[in-house]
Amino acid sequence: MAEQADGLMTIQDYVRWGASRFNSAGVFFGHGTDNALDEAAQLVLAALSLQPDLPASFRDCRLTSAERTLVTDLIERRVSERLPAAYLTGRAWFAGMEFDIDERVLVPRSPIAELIEAGFEPWIDAERVDRILDLCTGSGCIGIAAAVYLPHAEVDLADISQAALAVARRNVEKHQVADRVRVLESDLFNGLAEERYDVICCNPPYVPRAELDGLPPEYQREPRLALLGGEDGLTLLLRILREAGRHLTDKGILVLEAGSAAPGLEQRLPRVPWTWIEFERGGDGVLLLSRAQINQYQREFEEA
Template sequence: MTAELASILDFIRYGASRFAAAGLTFGHGYDNALDEATQLVLHALHLPHDLNPVYGQARLVAAEKAAVLALFERRINERKPACYLTGEAWFAALSFKCDERALVPRSPIAELIEAGFEPWRNGRPLNRVLDLCTGGGCIAIASAHYLPEALVDGVDLSDAALGLAQENADRLLVADRVRLLKSDLFNELTGETYDLIVTNPPYVTRAEVEALPDEYRHEPESGLIAGEDGLDLALRILRDAPNFLNDDGFLICEVGESERALVNLFPQVPFIWIEFKVGQMGIFLLEKVDLLTWHNEFAVVAKERGL
């Protein structure tokens, strides 16, 4: 079989066919078998992820073929996301170190970061930014990269995730402007205030996690589950965020598929559901004034849930 496969394109096509036949799930940086096979082939060959297509007909030597096929077999047999196999994930056009200490970066918030949070920022200064539930640091670090004037705090409860985030801050040369803190959301941030709080907290229900494909079981469960409706962390953030925002500050929060549950809980709250290039993705914006206006409602529901 290896004699019949010769070029980079041969192996990409073969990998995509194998992945489709094996029923793999794609959702960790790549959404289809062809793109994932491409990245695994290029990684195995130590080639850049954006290799010029003109090299597609380049032929592999025996050792390279063996390396590519071994990576394909691991992807199929272990059901491990490709980013964990390569150790690299791309977020906001930046290369991040990626391993099982944190979720694979894949939030559409990347699109907002690359745009400097416009038009929602509306020209406001963003001198201090907070990324809650930073995981491997992608949102905090990318924000520092695209907002060179900003000092960014990245907060997480996991020591392992914070270790990975520090490695990424060093990797992307923003460690002087990114401070990483261990905290259960706002608990250790007394006295701090920010122009923007941006967060992609856990928002998946336990029932949904139990039904997820095997690929997701390699990720830390603590980065996914957030109560019966996926809103336990979001409710705490909504309740407490105004205490940590400057007067003209605003909150951007991802709740994914829990959007419907949030709207059902608070049908009168003027959530701004942000539209992305691919449509609405369960990410809302609220200004501090709105967080204050509806604070009692957020606090009551949080208290009812024992949060």
């Protein structure tokens, strides 16, 4: 396909060409971008070691011969390998922060970022959030962003995957928060003993098996362990609801992403007064419960 790029010279030329390639090839978007132009821009700028906020005036800058080859090859890999852009570039953004990403972890895309940027307010007073748990942490993006936006808080990042935790450790160092952020191997709460937190955030595996098997190839390139939530998507969600109350402080809150399993959760537990957070920038399927609410419905969680 390299010959089809003949005559292209500027950054904008390659963004346009890349978008056309993606559209004609039926590439799927959903890992940080939702359209071909943004996806192409992400790849072109990454190939040139440029940031996404590049001033528009630089879009007319010409590429060297070596840069044109680099950009072309990256765009063609996106088409032929169906790898999410973050895996090709090794970077992704979450809550306005850059994270190192590879195929050991999910590509960050949770709407929980919006909550973190607000310090979890109005759901809890940010000033009294002293301890935060990022459960099923993956790359560590949720917990590390929380540590940056709430600089007085201590944060634990927990995951069952040693491979994912290696990426999380790299991001802890990248953002220089090792003095307040611990990286812990744990199967949900099993490795956390009697630890208690003011905020527990969790984006667990919640995709039902049949749904996962039918997702576009880009999702199949992500770690299955981080996506599959059992036959109905509820396996880990229910475990978390049963156990979270023991790890929250008296005024603590649980922020739990249920995604596409949200309707099934409501159907399984119809008496629970779910609070589903509305996000200004889009996204849904994130619930919030206080420790008091979890304790009130503990028996229903146990029996579900």
